[in-house]
Amino acid sequence: xxxxxxxxxxxxxxxxxxxRPAYITPARSADLGPAESAPGASxxxxxxxxxxxxxxxxxxxxxxxxxxxxxxxxxxxxRSYGRAxxxxxDWLNGRPDVEDVVVGSKWGYRYVGExxxxxxxxxxxxxxxxxxxxxxALSRHLLGDRLAIYHVHSLTxxxxxxxxxxxxxxxxxxxxxxxxxxxxxxxxxxxxxxxRALELEVGGxxxxxxxxxxxxxxxxxxxxxxxxxxxxxxxxxxxxxVANGRLSPAEEDPHPVAxxxxxxxxELGVSVDQVATAAALAQPxxxxxxxxxxxxxxxxxNLAATGLGLTAVDLxxxxxxxxxxxxxxxxxxxxxWA
Numbered sequence: 001x002x003x004x005x006x007x008x009x010x011x012x013x014x015x016x017x018x019x020r021p022a023y024i025t026p027a028r029s030a031d032l033g034p035a036e037s038a039p040g041a042s043x044x045x046x047x048x049x050x051x052x053x054x055x056x057x058x059x060x061x062x063x064x065x066x067x068x069x070x071x072x073x074x075x076x077x078x079r080s081y082g083r084a085x086x087x088x089x090d091w092l093n094g095r096p097d098v099e100d101v102v103v104g105s106k107w108g109y110r111y112v113g114e115x116x117x118x119x120x121x122x123x124x125x126x127x128x129x130x131x132x133x134x135x136x137a138l139s140r141h142l143l144g145d146r147l148a149i150y151h152v153h154s155l156t157x158x159x160x161x162x163x164x165x166x167x168x169x170x171x172x173x174x175x176x177x178x179x180x181x182x183x184x185x186x187x188x189x190x191x192x193x194x195x196r197a198l199e200l201e202v203g204g205x206x207x208x209x210x211x212x213x214x215x216x217x218x219x220x221x222x223x224x225x226x227x228x229x230x231x232x233x234x235x236x237x238x239x240x241x242v243a244n245g246r247l248s249p250a251e252e253d254p255h256p257v258a259x260x261x262x263x264x265x266x267e268l269g270v271s272v273d274q275v276a277t278a279a280a281l282a283q284p285x286x287x288x289x290x291x292x293x294x295x296x297x298x299x300x301x302n303l304a305a306t307g308l309g310l311t312a313v314d315l316x317x318x319x320x321x322x323x324x325x326x327x328x329x330x331x332x333x334x335x336x337w338a
Contacts, residue, residue, distance in 0.1 A: 007306035008071030012288040020082025021051035024335040027250035060087040080109030107135035108153035127161040152183040172202035182210025188325035191225035212237040217318040230285035247276035277305035
């Protein structure tokens, strides 16, 4: 592996935005084609930019090929990401030469959008033991022995997954089979959840040894807890480093931190997503930083962040006036699916 691909290996690829027609990231019409072509698209629309299943499958395949060629070795999917697990499994089955990747998936949400742009609800949360058993079987069926990390999806303080001992023992069986068990977090109390979850033990061993958490320069509040997690030996994965597009060229977010990120990007002659991604890569506890790229151009831009060395002054400038966590998550919840 060359030095450039070795650097790129710190980036992971998540298929949240490619596994289903609608998501909360911006500029999807420009990236994927018009929304009205998603359900029942004609062949002509599918070729010209529709969001039918086969076109998103093809786009996923291209993105995964490009990411692997660039040195990316971590791939992130979830049961609720539409057909993301299926798309990744298809790609892996078609690439027998690909043996050195780490695949992570998540259970705890079900995709219920039925490939519709106008669905009232796109995903439903369920952290019950029965949901785990059902979804783990489906993930294993698709991904087989490639599945290396299995996360509880969006653990929050009120989740039964923090206190259900029967679920903990079922998860421990997965842990003991050689698949790392972890959790992702969301919401304004991520740090609290990280600390509580990492205290859980089954059979005298930690239950969770992987953490996937939102961290970006707008919302860095989980940082201290993530540093503790890494010090305890957990794998730490950063998601939403560009804040679902707020720190990307597709948006002109007015928050002072976003403005500062755009100004720094202009001074450095790079794009704002590179500054945001580089800030996440600069955290010593971060094992991987996920890219949610949809296009090859977005992927290349995110990967270029690995060569961008931000100074301590730059990082301080970006995080000095972070958005209050409650405000950040309320704003995220209000983002429209498009």
